Amino acid sequence: MALAAADGVSIHPNYLTGEAQAALLADIEAVIAAAPFFRPTMPRTGAPFSVEMTNCGPLGWVADKNGYRYQAHHPETGAPWPAMPERLRALWRDLGAPAEPEACLVNRYPEGAKMGLHQDRDEETFDAPVVSVSLGDTAVFRMGGTTRRAPTRSVRLASGDVVVFGGPSRLIYHGIDRILTGSSRLVPEGGRINLTLRRVTPLPAA
Ligand code: MD3
Ligand code: FE
Numbered sequence: 001m002a003l004a005a006a007d008g009v010s011i012h013p014n015y016l017t018g019e020a021q022a023a024l025l026a027d028i029e030a031v032i033a034a035a036p037f038f039r040p041t042m043p044r045t046g047a048p049f050s051v052e053m054t055n056c057g058p059l060g061w062v063a064d065k066n067g068y069r070y071q072a073h074h075p076e077t078g079a080p081w082p083a084m085p086e087r088l089r090a091l092w093r094d095l096g097a098p099a100e101p102e103a104c105l106v107n108r109y110p111e112g113a114k115m116g117l118h119q120d121r122d123e124e125t126f127d128a129p130v131v132s133v134s135l136g137d138t139a140v141f142r143m144g145g146t147t148r149r150a151p152t153r154s155v156r157l158a159s160g161d162v163v164v165f166g167g168p169s170r171l172i173y174h175g176i177d178r179i180l181t182g183s184s185r186l187v188p189e190g191g192r193i194n195l196t197l198r199r200v201t202p203l204p205a206a
Contacts, residue, residue: 005155006143008129008167012095015162016133020087021186025135027085028106028193031056034082035074037108043067050113051176057084059103059200061122068122070103070200091131092197095164098128099204101197109139109179109192117142117152117175120198128199129166135159136187138180139194144173157194159184 002010016024037052040063055061059070060081073080084104092101107115120130134157144152146168154177157163165172179192187193 002164005163006169006172008165008169009143009172010164010166011155012162012164013158014160016160018160018186021135021160024085024087024133024195025186025193027087028135028195031082031085031106035060035077035079037106038062038074038076040064049115050109051115052108052110054106055103056082056088056106057101057103061103061105061198070122088133088195088197091133091162095129095131095162097131097164097166097197097199099199101131102200103198105196105198107194107196109137109176109194111179111181111191113176113191114178115176117144117148117173119146119171119173120196121171123198123200125199125202126170127203129164129170131197132157132163132165133195133197134161135193135195136184137190137192138183139192140177140180142175142177143169146171146173148173156180159186 005011035054037054040049062075138158141155141157142152144150
């Protein structure tokens with residue numbers, strides 16, 4: 001059952017069974033083996049993120065001195081990103097998202113990692129939703145409105161939860177306040193892995 005948390009937000013608690021979470025984690029471990037985690041840095045200051053990242057699909061999000069952007073290659077190995085696992089393409093389709101996902105950003109949160117309040121606006125289109133899949137330890141997720149000063153609310157995202165941010169919610173401010181260490185046994189090394197499926201380029205004409 002999907003819950004409407006705000007205009008355009010659909011939360012699907014436990015969308016993935018334990019078995020489906022394990023199968024998806026195995027797909028992501030293969031992605032990580034081909035495209036190792038890198039640590040993004042803030043463009044102006046060079047300050048490192050506390051979250052490590054990698055990507056799969058034709059495009060991947062990166063952050064370094066030169067800014068935030070999508071590119072077709074890993075910033076350290078120079079290799080093209082690994083293919084989007086079929087399981088993720090099926091999930092995107094099953095949720096009714098349009099066309100094909102072009103990027104899956106994989107965020108890894110060890111104990112103590114967080115992500116400040118931000119908007120995702122490096123994509124060329126906001127016509128497709130962002131689909132978020134949580135694996136491992138529960139996160140305390142903060143979601144606000146389309147301005148930085150709008151009121152925010154806190155939502156817990158547990159392993160297997162999927163959230164679709166479409167329509168007006170596509171441009172909301174959001175972040176991760178903290179990780180509840182030890183809340184899941186899915187990820188052997190502990191911590192949380194979040195996947196965000198995205199469309200980067202404009203949708204193909206109908
Ligand atoms: C709402 N990731 O990768 S997932 C991100 O848990 C990001 O790793 C967080 O924020 C994480 O950019 C939050 C929920 C989420 C992700 C992307 C969104 C919500 C969003 C993009 C637009 C609107
Ligand atoms: Fe984001």
